[in-house]
Amino acid sequence: MMRIENGTVVGHDAMGPDYRVLTLKLPDVAPLAKPGQFIHLRLAQLHDAVLRRPFSIYRVDGNHLSILYKTVGRGTASMQTLRLNDTASVVGPLGNGFPLDLADSLTPVLVAGGYGVAPLYFLARKMTRRGILFIGGAKAADILLADEFRALDWEVQVATDDGSLGVKGLVTVALDAWLAASAPHTQPEFFACGPNGMLKAVGDRAIGGNQKAWLSLDRHMGCGVGACLACVQKVRLSGQETLARVCKDGPIFEARDVIWEN
Amino acid sequence: MTPTLDITLAGIQMKNPVMVASGTFGYGPEYADLVDLNQLGAIVVKGISLEPWGGNKTPRMVEVSGGLINAIGLQNPGVAGFIGKYMPFLRKHDLAVIVNIWGKTLEEYAEVAAQFDGVEGVHALEINISCPNVKAGGSSFGTTLESTAKVVAAVRAKTKLPIIPKLAPNVSDIGAFAKVCEDNGADALSLINSFPAMAIDIETRRPILANISGGLSGPAIHPIAVKLVYEAAKAVKIPLIALGGITSAKDAIEFMIAGASAVAVGTANFTEPLTALHVIDGLRDYLVRNNMSRVQELVRSIRI
Ligand SMILES: Cc1cc2nc3c(=O)[nH]c(=O)nc-3n(C[C@H](O)[C@H](O)[C@H](O)COP(=O)(O)OP(=O)(O)OC[C@H]3O[C@@H](n4cnc5c(N)ncnc54)[C@H](O)[C@@H]3O)c2cc1C
Ligand SMILES: Cc1cc2nc3c(=O)[nH]c(=O)nc-3n(C[C@H](O)[C@H](O)[C@H](O)COP(=O)(O)O)c2cc1C
Ligand code: FES
Numbered sequence: 001m002m003r004i005e006n007g008t009v010v011g012h013d014a015m016g017p018d019y020r021v022l023t024l025k026l027p028d029v030a031p032l033a034k035p036g037q038f039i040h041l042r043l044a045q046l047h048d049a050v051l052r053r054p055f056s057i058y059r060v061d062g063n064h065l066s067i068l069y070k071t072v073g074r075g076t077a078s079m080q081t082l083r084l085n086d087t088a089s090v091v092g093p094l095g096n097g098f099p100l101d102l103a104d105s106l107t108p109v110l111v112a113g114g115y116g117v118a119p120l121y122f123l124a125r126k127m128t129r130r131g132i133l134f135i136g137g138a139k140a141a142d143i144l145l146a147d148e149f150r151a152l153d154w155e156v157q158v159a160t161d162d163g164s165l166g167v168k169g170l171v172t173v174a175l176d177a178w179l180a181a182s183a184p185h186t187q188p189e190f191f192a193c194g195p196n197g198m199l200k201a202v203g204d205r206a207i208g209g210n211q212k213a214w215l216s217l218d219r220h221m222g223c224g225v226g227a228c229l230a231c232v233q234k235v236r237l238s239g240q241e242t243l244a245r246v247c248k249d250g251p252i253f254e255a256r257d258v259i260w261e262n
Numbered sequence: 263m264t265p266t267l268d269i270t271l272a273g274i275q276m277k278n279p280v281m282v283a284s285g286t287f288g289y290g291p292e293y294a295d296l297v298d299l300n301q302l303g304a305i306v307v308k309g310i311s312l313e314p315w316g317g318n319k320t321p322r323m324v325e326v327s328g329g330l331i332n333a334i335g336l337q338n339p340g341v342a343g344f345i346g347k348y349m350p351f352l353r354k355h356d357l358a359v360i361v362n363i364w365g366k367t368l369e370e371y372a373e374v375a376a377q378f379d380g381v382e383g384v385h386a387l388e389i390n391i392s393c394p395n396v397k398a399g400g401s402s403f404g405t406t407l408e409s410t411a412k413v414v415a416a417v418r419a420k421t422k423l424p425i426i427p428k429l430a431p432n433v434s435d436i437g438a439f440a441k442v443c444e445d446n447g448a449d450a451l452s453l454i455n456s457f458p459a460m461a462i463d464i465e466t467r468r469p470i471l472a473n474i475s476g477g478l479s480g481p482a483i484h485p486i487a488v489k490l491v492y493e494a495a496k497a498v499k500i501p502l503i504a505l506g507g508i509t510s511a512k513d514a515i516e517f518m519i520a521g522a523s524a525v526a527v528g529t530a531n532f533t534e535p536l537t538a539l540h541v542i543d544g545l546r547d548y549l550v551r552n553n554m555s556r557v558q559e560l561v562r563s564i565r566i
Pocket of ligand 1: 251
């Protein structure tokens with residue numbers, strides 16, 4: 001079930017130099033939200049833009065719903081100017097979300113790139129279980145929420161391209177080291193959100209290890225509800241190659257279902 | 263006194279003249295959580311071909327000034343897939359169902375039309391003639407009078423349903439195309455489809471869409487569409503369904519004054535899913551304000 005609602009800004013704060021958290025009061029949408037779902041946002045001041053902008057749901061506290069965003073273009077630049085009591089139109093919650101029922105024998109292994117940590121934080125808060133988060137970014141300022149995960153009793157491992165925080169290199173370097181060390185006594189299930197290269201790398205490891213990986217895909221969207229077919233991804237469902245709509249049939253897919261094209 | 267909005271267009275009864283446009287509202291269920299379909303005059307479903315079709319590679323859509331460019335490439339589940347998967351849902355609703363059809367050859371158009379003839383719950387066929395004619399080297403059927411006439415006649419021969427050719431906007435004399443459709447048995451016309459358009463990423467110097475170019479829709483095309491509707495209305499007597507950049511009742515009313523009997527909301531569904539409902543409300547308010555008792559009084563009411 002999705003709703004359309006005008007949300008009132010109840011919080012808008014910087015998270016480090018490059019990211020912001022926008023919190024809207026959404027009494028209809030917020031209570032329906034599940035980890036991995038997203039909202040489609042429209043700003044009154046950006047009235048000449050014909051497309052809404054998709055953002056993962058980062059946290060829900062009662063009627064309040066927050067997103068964590070990075071400014072990359074005119075929509076997000078305009079979002080930065082939102083002040084308390086301004087309103088924004090929201091369609092949501094959209095998409096299918098992560099599975100939450102994990103067998104007791106499995107350890108949740110979360111892998112995040114940049115703002116991809118946002119839906120994973122919502123997931124960790126909803127999971128009754130603790131696990132480990134691998135988070136990667138270009139530099140220290142791109143590593144978000146590490147302390148919040150630690151406060152939830154999650155183990156956190158960090159990787160940065162420039163080595164300014166955690167290990168230097170891709171997040172898969174840290175992940176591979178951990179997998180090698182813990183392989184005999186843990187059975188991981190992966191949950192990942194970030195750039196395609198990272199998602200594919202996590203998926204490959206899960207398939208190789210005979211484990212599952214739930215990947216959150218990021219596609220340019222039109223309608224966000226499954227009507228326009230702008231956001232399709234080639235997938236394999238019960239042996240059949242087909243096109244899935246990332247907005248409606250995703251954004252979460254199991255690694256085996258995704259067919260990556262270069 | 264509340265004015266009446268109901269119309270009969272080419273034999274299709276609608277509770278109001280406001281429809282949602284092909285390709286922008288899916289097949290019905292997609293927006294049903296947000297929009298009560300029973301409030302709409304009609305839905306025109308996404309284009310259907312004989313067999314399932316995969317469409318173009320992504321990126322398929324890009325936002326530009328005043329609109330967007332799409333190159334979805336007519337992805338669809340085919341006639342049988344559509345009827346099996348979506349008609350049961352649509353039949354449960356009280357609105358006219360217009361099926362947009364297309365083909366790569368004349369024979370395919372005729373065959374799709376034949377397969378929809380007599381399907382319960384289908385009220386009319388809209389013929390998308392803006393697709394590449396495979397046999398004629400890939401140029402669009404809708405850009406020559408001769409192939410337009412052939413497509414319309416071929417579909418006419420295969421169905422008793424009302425047929426509504428949807429005109430391409432990029433022709434030199436829209437009146438001549440409207441007339442050739444009327445002469446070959448069209449019951450109404452839809453105009454317009456999106457405009458051929460292109461966007462380039464200046465950093466990479468590559469086209470943004472995988473298909474290189476696509477079709478421009480949205481507010482940017484509205485004034486051009488008004489002119490085309492005005493011209494077509496002078497050329498034919500059959501009713502016109504106008505679309506192109508409607509975002510408000512004002513845009514819809516403008517089309518009706520220019521000559522349209524009904525209107526369709528397209529791209530604006532993405533921006534604001536409730537647009538069609540707002541257009542219906544605004545249309546009613548306008549009629550009240552102007553002392554009109556029936557929405558038909560607006561049609562072709564332009565004062566020159
Ligand atoms: C399911 C999903 C979840 C997302 N979650 C987040 C999040 O939690 N935090 C965050 O900062 N960003 C997130 N994004 C990306 C975010 O939607 C884009 O950064 C944003 O749309 C850019 O808009 P803009 O106007 O600033 O940029 P512009 O580049 O000016 O946007 C122009 C157009 O491109 C589209 N677009 C640009 N980049 C992207 C992108 N990466 N993905 C999809 N569409 C894009 C815009 O929607 C718009 O239609 C998510 C994207 C998806 C698909
Ligand atoms: C994403 C998208 C998909 C479309 N698909 C179809 C289609 O399958 N068949 C068709 O005849 N027109 C299609 N159209 C064209 C619209 O029905 C309409 O003619 C056009 O977008 C102009 O109206 P608008 O400016 O209100 O969007 C599509 C348009 C968009 C934006
Ligand atoms: S964005 Fe329209 S179908 Fe996914």
